[in-house]
Amino acid sequence: MKRFQPLRGRRLRAFVPIFCCMIIFFDGYDVSVLGATIPELLKYRPWDLDAAEVGVIASLGLVGLLIGALLCGFATDVLGRKRMLILCTSWFSVCMLVCAAAPTSELFGLFRLLGGIGLGGVIPVCISLAVEFAPPSRRYLFNAIGNAGFAMGTIASALLTIAITPEFGFRPMYAIAALPLVLVPVAAVVLPESVDFLVAQGRLNEAQEVARRCDLPVPSLEAETRRPGSSQALGWKSLRALVRRPLLANLLLFGAVGIVGQVFIYGLNTWLPQIMVTAGYGVASSLGFLATMSVGAIVGSVTMSLLADRIGPRQVLIVGFGIGVIALAVLSVGPPTVVVYAAVALAGVGGSGTAAIVNAFVGTWFPPAVRASAVGSYFAVSRVGSVLGPLVIGGIIATGLPVRWTFYSLMAPTVLGVLLVLLLPGKRADGGPLGSADGSQAQPATVLE
Numbered sequence: 103m104k105r106f107q108p109l110r111g112r113r114l115r116a117f118v119p120i121f122c123c124m125i126i127f128f129d130g131y132d133v134s135v136l137g138a139t140i141p142e143l144l145k146y147r148p149w150d151l152d153a154a155e156v157g158v159i160a161s162l163g164l165v166g167l168l169i170g171a172l173l174c175g176f177a178t179d180v181l182g183r184k185r186m187l188i189l190c191t192s193w194f195s196v197c198m199l200v201c202a203a204a205p206t207s208e209l210f211g212l213f214r215l216l217g218g219i220g221l222g223g224v225i226p227v228c229i230s231l232a233v234e235f236a237p238p239s240r241r242y243l244f245n246a247i248g249n250a251g252f253a254m255g256t257i258a259s260a261l262l263t264i265a266i267t268p269e270f271g272f273r274p275m276y277a278i279a280a281l282p283l284v285l286v287p288v289a290a291v292v293l294p295e296s297v298d299f300l301v302a303q304g305r306l307n308e309a310q311e312v313a314r315r316c317d318l319p320v321p322s323l324e325a326e327t328r329r330p331g332s333s334q335a336l337g338w339k340s341l342r343a344l345v346r347r348p349l350l351a352n353l354l355l356f357g358a359v360g361i362v363g364q365v366f367i368y369g370l371n372t373w374l375p376q377i378m379v380t381a382g383y384g385v386a387s388s389l390g391f392l393a394t395m396s397v398g399a400i401v402g403s404v405t406m407s408l409l410a411d412r413i414g415p416r417q418v419l420i421v422g423f424g425i426g427v428i429a430l431a432v433l434s435v436g437p438p439t440v441v442v443y444a445a446v447a448l449a450g451v452g453g454s455g456t457a458a459i460v461n462a463f464v465g466t467w468f469p470p471a472v473r474a475s476a477v478g479s480y481f482a483v484s485r486v487g488s489v490l491g492p493l494v495i496g497g498i499i500a501t502g503l504p505v506r507w508t509f510y511s512l513m514a515p516t517v518l519g520v521l522l523v524l525l526l527p528g529k530r531a532d533g534g535p536l537g538s539a540d541g542s543q544a545q546p547a548t549v550l551e
Contacts, residue, residue: 118232118294122231124246126250130256131223131256135259143156159214170218186227190221192283197214240411242407250400300312355522358458362516364486367487375392395453415463416526422455426448468483
């Protein structure tokens, strides 16, 4: 019998972002599924929930995402990308199974919190993997392929809610979120560990073996400038490195840009259906607008990533946020339906599409030895925007102001995003150019000296 041979070369490198896309699909699905099933939760008599209690459950999930992004980011730079992806995926899948079978709303809320911790770690790990296995001239594109799963997951959540909940209620929707468990064995067998991580750990022989298998540049013995004494010591070194100049200042600046993006994304994703219903559209049309925005996010992120790989991320981010401002301005004047659909698609480009570029920018700017820690910290800071966005839009809707004011409230932070992008660094932390077409690599160990 012929021995099983794992993927090799370009096929294996292409597998990494595709696999990340499949995992992030369920991240997007899970983030959206609560909002999609709120009507069913409110109707479920055994729990007798009101809107305020459902809001608390929603907040618990967001808190879990924040905690997970921070803790799992640091853990990933200690334990490895592959191991943390398997742990996070298994963790949130099991938690969603418990949510599907939860006998009480308290247990349901608890495991939404715990599941959020696992989910919060998924995107930082996937960004690190996508960047580290991409060809130097395709890092933003590989990241966009992985992040496309988020928008796909939100679309699937809306469509499945329409198909499943009228007859079967909310529980199957959470059981579906446990499907990533079937991907765990695939990750264990096929997914390689990051070469950059192995070099940062001083595991040169393993790094060289993975590099040859993936047709990546093989690290030389000179790359091993220093072997870490222990995982705990390496974890503290990563933390100390991030609180020093210039890493800390730029981490906070990236976080501010991320907050602006999250205000846009979560404010619009959460309230767009209700905004459009208030504007006179039917429920089905409102869900259609949400799907249109997700399609715009996917197309926009891929297109802008191709540009970012060629000309660098800063110029692309300015254009992306500018598109978002234009889209919101058009929506605020109440144009004809065809124009509304076009503007909503552009809003997807300016929101989630632009955020994908910021995510990859963070992943490529920070040195490999602290990459996952930096991305996790960035997501922890930017998640503040995911809380503020829905609160601000919800407050405006509650006051009864005209619909246009909801769009005005998102325009102001988006304009601020353009100004913040101008302050972002013009070179990588190692002094190399932002564009990755030169093929240069950051040195993984020096940041921990």
